[in-house]
Amino acid sequence: MTILKADGIVKYFTEPEKFKVLKGVSFEVAKGEFLSIIGKSGCGKSTLLYILSTMDTDYEGNLEIKGENLRGKTQNELAAFRGENLGFVFQFHYLLPEFTALQNVMMPAMKLGKYSNEEIEHRAIEKLKLVGMDEYARKHASKLSGGQQQRVAIARALVNDPAIIMGDEPTGNLDKANSIKVFDILSQLAHDNNQTIITVTHDPDFANGSDRIIEMEDGNIIGTHFPKQGAKQL
Amino acid sequence: MNWKLAFNIAVTHLVSKRRQSIIAMLGVTFGISMFIIMISFMTGVNQFTEDMAMDNTPHVRIYKPIELEDKKIISIDNPEKGNDWHVLLHQRPKNELPKIKNGMMLMQQIESMPEVLGVAPQISSQVFFNNGPVQIPGTINGIDVKKQKELFALDKKMDYGDLDDLLKGGDVIIIGKGLAKKTNVTLGDRVSVTTPEGNNLTLKIVGIFSYGIVSMDESRCYATLATVQKILGKDPSYVTDLNIKLKDIDGARAFAANLANQLPEAHVEDWETANASLLAGTAIRNIMTFVVCATLLVVAGFGIYNIMNMNIVNKMKDIAILKATGFQGNDITGIFLLQSLMIGVAGALLGLVIGFFISYLLSITPFPAGEFFRIKTFPVNFNPMHYLTGVMFGFLTTLFAGYFPSKRASKIDPVSIIRG
Numbered sequence: 001m002t003i004l005k006a007d008g009i010v011k012y013f014t015e016p017e018k019f020k021v022l023k024g025v026s027f028e029v030a031k032g033e034f035l036s037i038i039g040k041s042g043c044g045k046s047t048l049l050y051i052l053s054t055m056d057t058d059y060e061g062n063l064e065i066k067g068e069n070l071r072g073k074t075q076n077e078l079a080a081f082r083g084e085n086l087g088f089v090f091q092f093h094y095l096l097p098e099f100t101a102l103q104n105v106m107m108p109a110m111k112l113g114k115y116s117n118e119e120i121e122h123r124a125i126e127k128l129k130l131v132g133m134d135e136y137a138r139k140h141a142s143k144l145s146g147g148q149q150q151r152v153a154i155a156r157a158l159v160n161d162p163a164i165i166m167g168d169e170p171t172g173n174l175d176k177a178n179s180i181k182v183f184d185i186l187s188q189l190a191h192d193n194n195q196t197i198i199t200v201t202h203d204p205d206f207a208n209g210s211d212r213i214i215e216m217e218d219g220n221i222i223g224t225h226f227p228k229q230g231a232k233q234l
Numbered sequence: 235m236n237w238k239l240a241f242n243i244a245v246t247h248l249v250s251k252r253r254q255s256i257i258a259m260l261g262v263t264f265g266i267s268m269f270i271i272m273i274s275f276m277t278g279v280n281q282f283t284e285d286m287a288m289d290n291t292p293h294v295r296i297y298k299p300i301e302l303e304d305k306k307i308i309s310i311d312n313p314e315k316g317n318d319w320h321v322l323l324h325q326r327p328k329n330e331l332p333k334i335k336n337g338m339m340l341m342q343q344i345e346s347m348p349e350v351l352g353v354a355p356q357i358s359s360q361v362f363f364n365n366g367p368v369q370i371p372g373t374i375n376g377i378d379v380k381k382q383k384e385l386f387a388l389d390k391k392m393d394y395g396d397l398d399d400l401l402k403g404g405d406v407i408i409i410g411k412g413l414a415k416k417t418n419v420t421l422g423d424r425v426s427v428t429t430p431e432g433n434n435l436t437l438k439i440v441g442i443f444s445y446g447i448v449s450m451d452e453s454r455c456y457a458t459l460a461t462v463q464k465i466l467g468k469d470p471s472y473v474t475d476l477n478i479k480l481k482d483i484d485g486a487r488a489f490a491a492n493l494a495n496q497l498p499e500a501h502v503e504d505w506e507t508a509n510a511s512l513l514a515g516t517a518i519r520n521i522m523t524f525v526v527c528a529t530l531l532v533v534a535g536f537g538i539y540n541i542m543n544m545n546i547v548n549k550m551k552d553i554a555i556l557k558a559t560g561f562q563g564n565d566i567t568g569i570f571l572l573q574s575l576m577i578g579v580a581g582a583l584l585g586l587v588i589g590f591f592i593s594y595l596l597s598i599t600p601f602p603a604g605e606f607f608r609i610k611t612f613p614v615n616f617n618p619m620h621y622l623t624g625v626m627f628g629f630l631t632t633l634f635a636g637y638f639p640s641k642r643a644s645k646i647d648p649v650s651i652i653r654g
Contacts, residue, residue: 046653055558056649076562083560090652094555098250108559110239156559168652 003163003196004029004052009061011047011219021047023219024061031163034190034197036207039216045200046168048216052198053086053166054078066163083112087157089199091169094153095141101128101152102137109159120159127155131185147178154185158195165189167199171206183209237572240565244572247549255577258541262581262632263588265534266624269527270589273620275596276523278613280516286446287512289387291505292354292477293486294493296340298332299501334500337473349480349489354381356475357462363409363455364426365417372413372453374427376462385479388443388456395421395441400458407461408441412452427465435465446609531631534581538635542574546643554648563644570643574636575629582628586621 011022021044029035037045050056051063054070057078063070066085070078095104105124109115115123128134131151136144144152150170157165167186171179183206189195190211199206207213208227215223248255306320314320334340337355345353357376362369379400382388389397393411400406407425409417419425419439428434437457444451457465463472480486483505490504506513546553553566597614 050649050653053558055652076564079557079560079562082558088558094551094652096552096555098246107239107243107556111236111556111560111565113236160560 001031002028003031003066004198005062005064006048006052007062007064009048009051009059009063011044011051011056011059021219022051022059025216025219025221026061027214027221027224029164029196029198031196032190032194033212034187034210035199035212035214036210037198037200037214037216038202038204038207043216044219045216049166049168049198049200053088054082083108084160085163087160087162087165089150089153089157089165089167089170091172095144095149095156097140097142100138100140101133101144101155104141104152105156105159108156112160114160124155124159127158128152130158131155132181147174147181150174150178150182151185154182158189162195164196164198167197167201169201169203170199171201171203179203179206236565237568240568241572243569244576247545247569248573248576251545254541254545258538258577259581259584261534261537261541262578262628263585265530265631266582266585266628267589267592268530269624269627270586270620271592271596272527273523273623274589274593274614274616275612276519277617277620278597278615280519281615282609282613283512284516287509288483288505289391290445290447290450291509292386293480293483293505294478294490295503295505295508296334296476296478296493296497296500297474297503298330298334298499300327300330300332331472332474333468333472334474334476336471337476338471340497341473341476344476344478344493349482349485351479351481352381352385354378354385354477354479355459355473356477357459357466357468357472358474359462359466360430361465362428363413363417364428365419365423369428370413370416372455374407374462374465375454375456376459377456378459382456385477391443391445393442393444395439397441399440400456402440403438405435405437405461406440407437407455407457408443409439409455410451410453411442411444412448413455414439414442416452429466431467433465433467437461527627531627534628535631535635538574538577538632539639541577542570542636542639543642545573546570546639549643550646550651553643553646554651557646557648558652566644566646567640570640571633571636574632574640578628578632578636579625581632582625585628586624589624590616590621 005028007026009022009025010020013019013021025044025048037048039045047056051059054063054065055078057075068081070081073081095101096107099107102121102124105127106120109120109123110117125134125137128137131154133148133151133155136148136152141149141152150173154170165186170186171182174182186197186199187209190197197210199210201207211226211228213225213227214221215225306322308320308322312320341353341355344350355378359374361372361374363372364370377388379397383397392408395408397408400408407427409419409425414420417425421439421442423439424436425439426434426436443456459473460470463470466472480489486504487506490502494502556566593614593616596612597616599612601609601612
């Protein structure tokens with residue numbers, strides 16, 4: 001079942017001069033798939049991810065998520081859509097430093113306002129357990145290590161049970177041990193919870209562990225690999 | 235939008251940046267407390283000068299002015315026709331009694347009008363005071379003691395003796411403090427009073443008053459209506475002034491104009507016309523107060539504006555994250571506007587407390603006003619309206635100062651921040 005469909009995505013940068021970053025990218029992602037996007041710096045993979053994330057609206061082409069066409073929606077509609085359907089994990093963990101780990105995880109759910117506060121707290125603790133961070137729930141985000149913060153950030157991305165979780169180099173800033181932990185969590189989500197994972201990564205081990213790899217160069221997709229089916233390893 | 239969540243985030247932000255929040259708050263506190271002190275003191279001074287003048291001033295005064303007769307006697311039999319004019323050189327004012335016709339009846343009529351608090355009749359006349367060979371000019375006022383007390387609080391101006399003593403015997407008088415000093419008399423002494431017509435009466439002094447206005451204290455004295463009628467040799471219906479106090483002082487001008495239409499033969503004057511210079515002074519002081527206060531609040535507002543702007547620059551990453559996780563533009567505006575308002579309201583409330591405290595200290599500080607002023611400490615006006623205005627001002631200033639940075643925060647593009 002297709003959950004995300006990108007059709008002829010074209011993106012220009014206007015600074016410092018007009019430059020075509022994405023030259024008509026099209027692909028589909030199935031529900032429960034663990035997808036990695038790889039490519040050299042400047043190939044446009046992060047730009048593509050931010051268009052898929054609905055945060056960047058300045059592009060040409062069509063984007064459909066869960067069968068909903070997202071072109072022409074207002075910023076506020078997109079924010080609401082993100083809150084309900086998308087979860088993000090960034091390279092620099094970006095927790096709100098004044099709040100505890102638990103509060104950070106609860107925040108998107110409280111914004112969504114779908115459940116009562118008690119239930120949100122219960123769910124948030126569940127997600128923290130999933131990433132092995134439940135014993136740090138009451139600690140301030142600024143007191144946690146980088147790896148711990150990234151795991152809390154994943155719990156935050158999960159709290160609304162989004163259909164798609166997007167990661168911009170989620171392991172880019174972590175050591176080997178923490179990278180493996182983060183990878184295990186994400187791959188478990190895809191295979192056990194049937195949630196879709198789309199990540200941009202530089203880490204070949206991370207990419208080789210995913211279901212499908214899309215390779216990009218100069219704003220185009222130049223190849224698709226299925227590492228688990230004995231295709232070439234990166 | 236979810237105000238409770240926005241409020242929680244705003245509070246957490248403020249508490250975690252405690253020093254910055256307190257400094258922003260103190261900016262407002264300083265502005266509002268100065269506002270309270272300035273306005274309490276300034277309006278206190280205005281109130282004091284106004285009271286000093288107004289206690290003693292009727293809201294509307296009816297009297298018979300000395301005026302030139304416009305009609306010429308020669309015109310009665312030979313009316314002016316065409317180009318014939320009567321020209322009269324060196325016309326003299328008509329010798330007419332300054333008496334108000336049917337004064338007592340008129341008084342009762344006016345007193346029954348709904349706007350009127352009361353009417354006090356008065357007889358004024360120039361007199362000379364003698365104690366020994368020197369004549370000192372002054373005025374004697376015949377008053378209805380009870381009404382003068384009720385409407386003009388003359389009993390509050392007594393330094394020595396009691397106003398009611400005027401009623402306890404014939405031929406008694408109370409005189410101004412300056413006049414008593416000039417003639418060198420005290421309670422129980424007698425002073426000789428001579429009218430311009432030459433009538434003379436010796437009166438016993440039963441009281442000394444002071445208004446705190448030198449020109450009045452050096453020339454005035456009061457006796458009963460009957461005593462003054464006796465000195466002047468007039469009948470008991472003789473009254474020269476009707477002093478009216480209204481329930482609403484601001485209606486004086488309209489009331490006077492209305493009354494003047496009904497009383498063509500007398501002159502009706504309202505207090506605003508009679509005290510134009512005093513009012514101008516009050517207005518100028520009020521304008522000054524408001525300009526200074528507005529400046530203080532604008533400065534405090536710019537302080538908040540700066541701090542909020544800095545705050546938002548510091549919180550760029552957080553804003554981007556909130557937006558990425560589903561917060562909309564107006565949620566972000568709400569969070570930062572609430573921070574600004576909390577700073578403003580807390581600062582304003584603290585400002586009120588400090589402003590009240592310093593105003594209170596000022597109100598018990600001795601004020602060396604000289605012997606003529608009936609005042610011992612600085613005049614301070616504790617009007618709850620000023621405190622309400624202060625909070626409102628603080629609220630509005632911070633709302634304005636916080637609005638633009640908050641709006642800016644809501645427009646932050648999360649992609650540009652998260653991508654670095």
